[in-house]
Amino acid sequence: MTPHNASDDSRGDSRWSDLDRPPLNAAALRRALVREGSLYREVEVVRRTGSTNSDLAARAVAGQADEGAVLVAEEQTAGKGRLDRRWTAPPRSGLFFSVLLRPAQVPVARWGWLPLLTGVAVASGLARVAGVDTALKWPNDLLVTVGGEERKAGGILAERAGEDGVVIGVGINVTLRADELPVPQAGSLALAGAVATDRDPLLRAVLRALEDWYGRWRAAGGDPAACGLQETYAAGCATLGRAVRAELPGERAIVGEAVAVDGDGRLVIATGEGVQEPVGAGDIVHLRPA
Template sequence: MTPRDASDDRWSDLDRPPLNGDALRRGLVREGGLWRGIDVVRATGSTNSDLVALAVAGKAQEGAVLVAEEQSSGRGRLDRLWTAPPRSGLFFSVLLRPAGIPVARWGWLPLLTGVAVATGLSRAAGVDTALKWPNDLLVTVGGEERKAGGILAERAGEDMVVVGVGINVTLRQDELPVPQAGSLALAGATSTDRDPLLRAVLRSLEEWYGRWREAGGDPVASGLQETYAAGCATLGRAVRAELPGDRSIVGEAVAIDGDGRLVLATENGVQEPVGAGDIVHLRPA
């Protein structure tokens, strides 16, 4: 984590004020709550890498939140880089320790986080969002579906998981890393003030994580499976699943199964669950 001079020109954009760490802690850290500490740093390589390292070293506990105003080596799935201008988005990681939950159900954590993020942003930013399986947040810009956020979950030792979230908030069209990307601002958000957006997302995540844990990680009893399916833009679409080993499957995405896998109905009538891979939407919703 690298401190930067406050006079640096990149930090003087008045349209992108810094996050208020003290206010975030006052609003989110409470006795009996999930969030134990919220640290905001100006810049780092990757909040996920930093928090995993802290957890493995025994220097962070469940409920730790690390937020960066800028990431130089932010990572998505398949080791893809996630870059954005300073203070243009929400880039944070949380440490979870789902003790007592069968490890087989931990695969629901990134999907749970997607539901929480979409719910929080809907409330605080007034943006209609959708989820692309397994971990992308989609918004509509000019009638076109675009990715505005992503989620990455990583194990931290034997009993902890770090979940990282990246959300493009105020990126302008000329700042997008690729033309297919989007942001909350471009999608017509009613608010792009990152402090209340982050509070809304973390409160939603605390609510969903608590519900899931109370149900023993059961995605049906917690309502998670039904809610994810309702907000999943991948279901009902023709998709191509690009799998490890240079294998691919084409079919219609028909369900999310009990393990959080995407079920594809192929043209030969076989239903095949996909637990990992890259999903390409082949036709509009």
């Protein structure tokens, strides 16, 4: 699907139709993020597209995007979650963006840390600006507390783009109201009591935190312990210390306690039989509160 430019107002749903949700300021974002020595080479904001991940991955494969390209959409009509799930939200109600990374100096075996690294960056950026306590559900969900309940307010999806590229996609519900939630278990920063929901500073904070963590991880050759990523992720991970059910490919499931995230970014589950089983991919269900 072809992206429509952020200033294209020919559709009748004027960009000013919801004054609580002003459009992002693309020029200000570029001034703040694209500078000498920065990771970020370009920041583009489009009005509407199917999926920023699909669009940016296609550009990367065609050689039309450099590392540090950022694509942001005010509205995604076919946003992608894990396991081919769809992610949709009202226009300008959240942050929906993708970043192209090319971690050439890091062994491919360690690239599995990229969604976890992004989770740490998103959580720290949001905490700084929105003042919301966020937690990470392994491997890539962002949780907030709404009315004493843990709810998903965001997600991360990493996809390979050609031989040397990874596109990291992030979706965060910012101002979603209760009557707009796609499912009852969803949440948003506003519903979690955010002190600020202006998306411009939120996006800047998240992208700066991502640049910082990515730089540290890359300088350490992707070693998650050496750069502090493994410890920081574990400290913010709501999955650890809980009873969980891992629903694995092939309709297999493991039930036990999530006890660690190992050096490869896998979740280690201690089962009732006394076995510690690392899980690299699957759906994790939290069975009891932390």
